[in-house]
Amino acid sequence: xxxxxxxxxxxxxxxxxxxxxxxxxxxxxxxxxxxxxxxxxxxxxxxxxxxxxxxxxxxxxxxxxxxxxxxxxxxxxxxxxxxxxxxxxxxxxxxxxxxxxxxxxxxxxxxxxxxxxxxxxxxxxxxxxxxxxxxxxxxxxxxxxxxxxxxxxxxxxxxxxxxxxxxxxxxxxxxxxxxxxxxxxxxxxxxxxxxxxxxxxxxxxxxxxxxxxxxxxxxxxxxxxxxxxxxxxxxxxxxxxxxxxxxxxxxxxxxxxxxxxxxxxxxxxxxxxxxxxxxxxxxxxxxxxxxxxxxxxx
Numbered sequence: 001x002x003x004x005x006x007x008x009x010x011x012x013x014x015x016x017x018x019x020x021x022x023x024x025x026x027x028x029x030x031x032x033x034x035x036x037x038x039x040x041x042x043x044x045x046x047x048x049x050x051x052x053x054x055x056x057x058x059x060x061x062x063x064x065x066x067x068x069x070x071x072x073x074x075x076x077x078x079x080x081x082x083x084x085x086x087x088x089x090x091x092x093x094x095x096x097x098x099x100x101x102x103x104x105x106x107x108x109x110x111x112x113x114x115x116x117x118x119x120x121x122x123x124x125x126x127x128x129x130x131x132x133x134x135x136x137x138x139x140x141x142x143x144x145x146x147x148x149x150x151x152x153x154x155x156x157x158x159x160x161x162x163x164x165x166x167x168x169x170x171x172x173x174x175x176x177x178x179x180x181x182x183x184x185x186x187x188x189x190x191x192x193x194x195x196x197x198x199x200x201x202x203x204x205x206x207x208x209x210x211x212x213x214x215x216x217x218x219x220x221x222x223x224x225x226x227x228x229x230x231x232x233x234x235x236x237x238x239x240x241x242x243x244x245x246x247x248x249x250x251x252x253x254x255x256x257x258x259x260x261x262x263x264x265x266x267x268x269x270x271x272x273x274x275x276x277x278x279x280x281x282x283x284x285x286x287x288x289x290x291x292x293x294x295x296x297x298x
């Protein structure tokens with residue numbers, strides 16, 4: 001691959017955008033942490049570096065960069081290519097819809113289909129959102145789903161659980177930024193282990209679910225994330241099995257369990273043929289998030 005030189009002729013945002021897209025494609029970068037293609041990722045990194053609105057590229061395309069700005073943009077592009085880490089770790093931010101979260105290498109980059117379901121308060125499955133007073137986010141990572149749950153259910157106290165002390169430090173930062181420290185309790189626990197005696201109206205979880213074969217084949221961008229947050233045994237269902245085994249004793253009558261399981265629907269349904277999974281419709285389709293009521297669980 002060429003070195004990052006001979007960039008004196010790059011003057012405008014449009015010039016640097018073209019340059020970045022070429023570099024990203026040449027380097028065969030992998031996308032999937034907020035954007036899914038070189039153009040969108042390049043536009044995001046350039047706009048972020050120049051402190052411009054992330055949703056308004058067009059007005060700035062022909063704006064000229066100062067020498068200092070060009071150096072900053074070039075450094076950002078160079079880091080993305082050479083270090084092969086997700087853009088979110090370079091900018092220390094990730095977005096779920098309109099909500100921004102601080103992230104760094106201590107947590108997986110937020111990207112959950114469950115996030116799509118929370119602004120509508122899990123309708124129609126939750127009939128009275130104001131009646132939800134206790135919610136749990138298992139494997140909270142950056143705290144993003146716990147925060148979105150607290151915003152969706154204004155009367156709920158939320159427990160945000162993670163096995164990683166490092167992840168909980170990041171989550172604490174986000175919870176504080178959203179002003180929710182009085183409603184979200186951060187708990188270090190291996191799934192339900194430290195939650196004895198606690199029960200909930202809604203349990204959410206985006207647990208590790210990558211199978212061993214897929215973990216071994218992950219591109220560098222995913223390998224930069226905490227391994228603890230990705231792999232879950234040979235078939236990717238180790239954590240999900242534990243959740244299904246213990247959830248009933250932590251759900252209130254009529255309570256909901258909502259779990260994201262990646263591409264494991266067929267494997268899960270084969271393993272639990274008697275469970276009446278409801279598959280929730282998301283942007284990616286109806287195979288990534290299941291819901292069960294307390295009464296459905298064995």
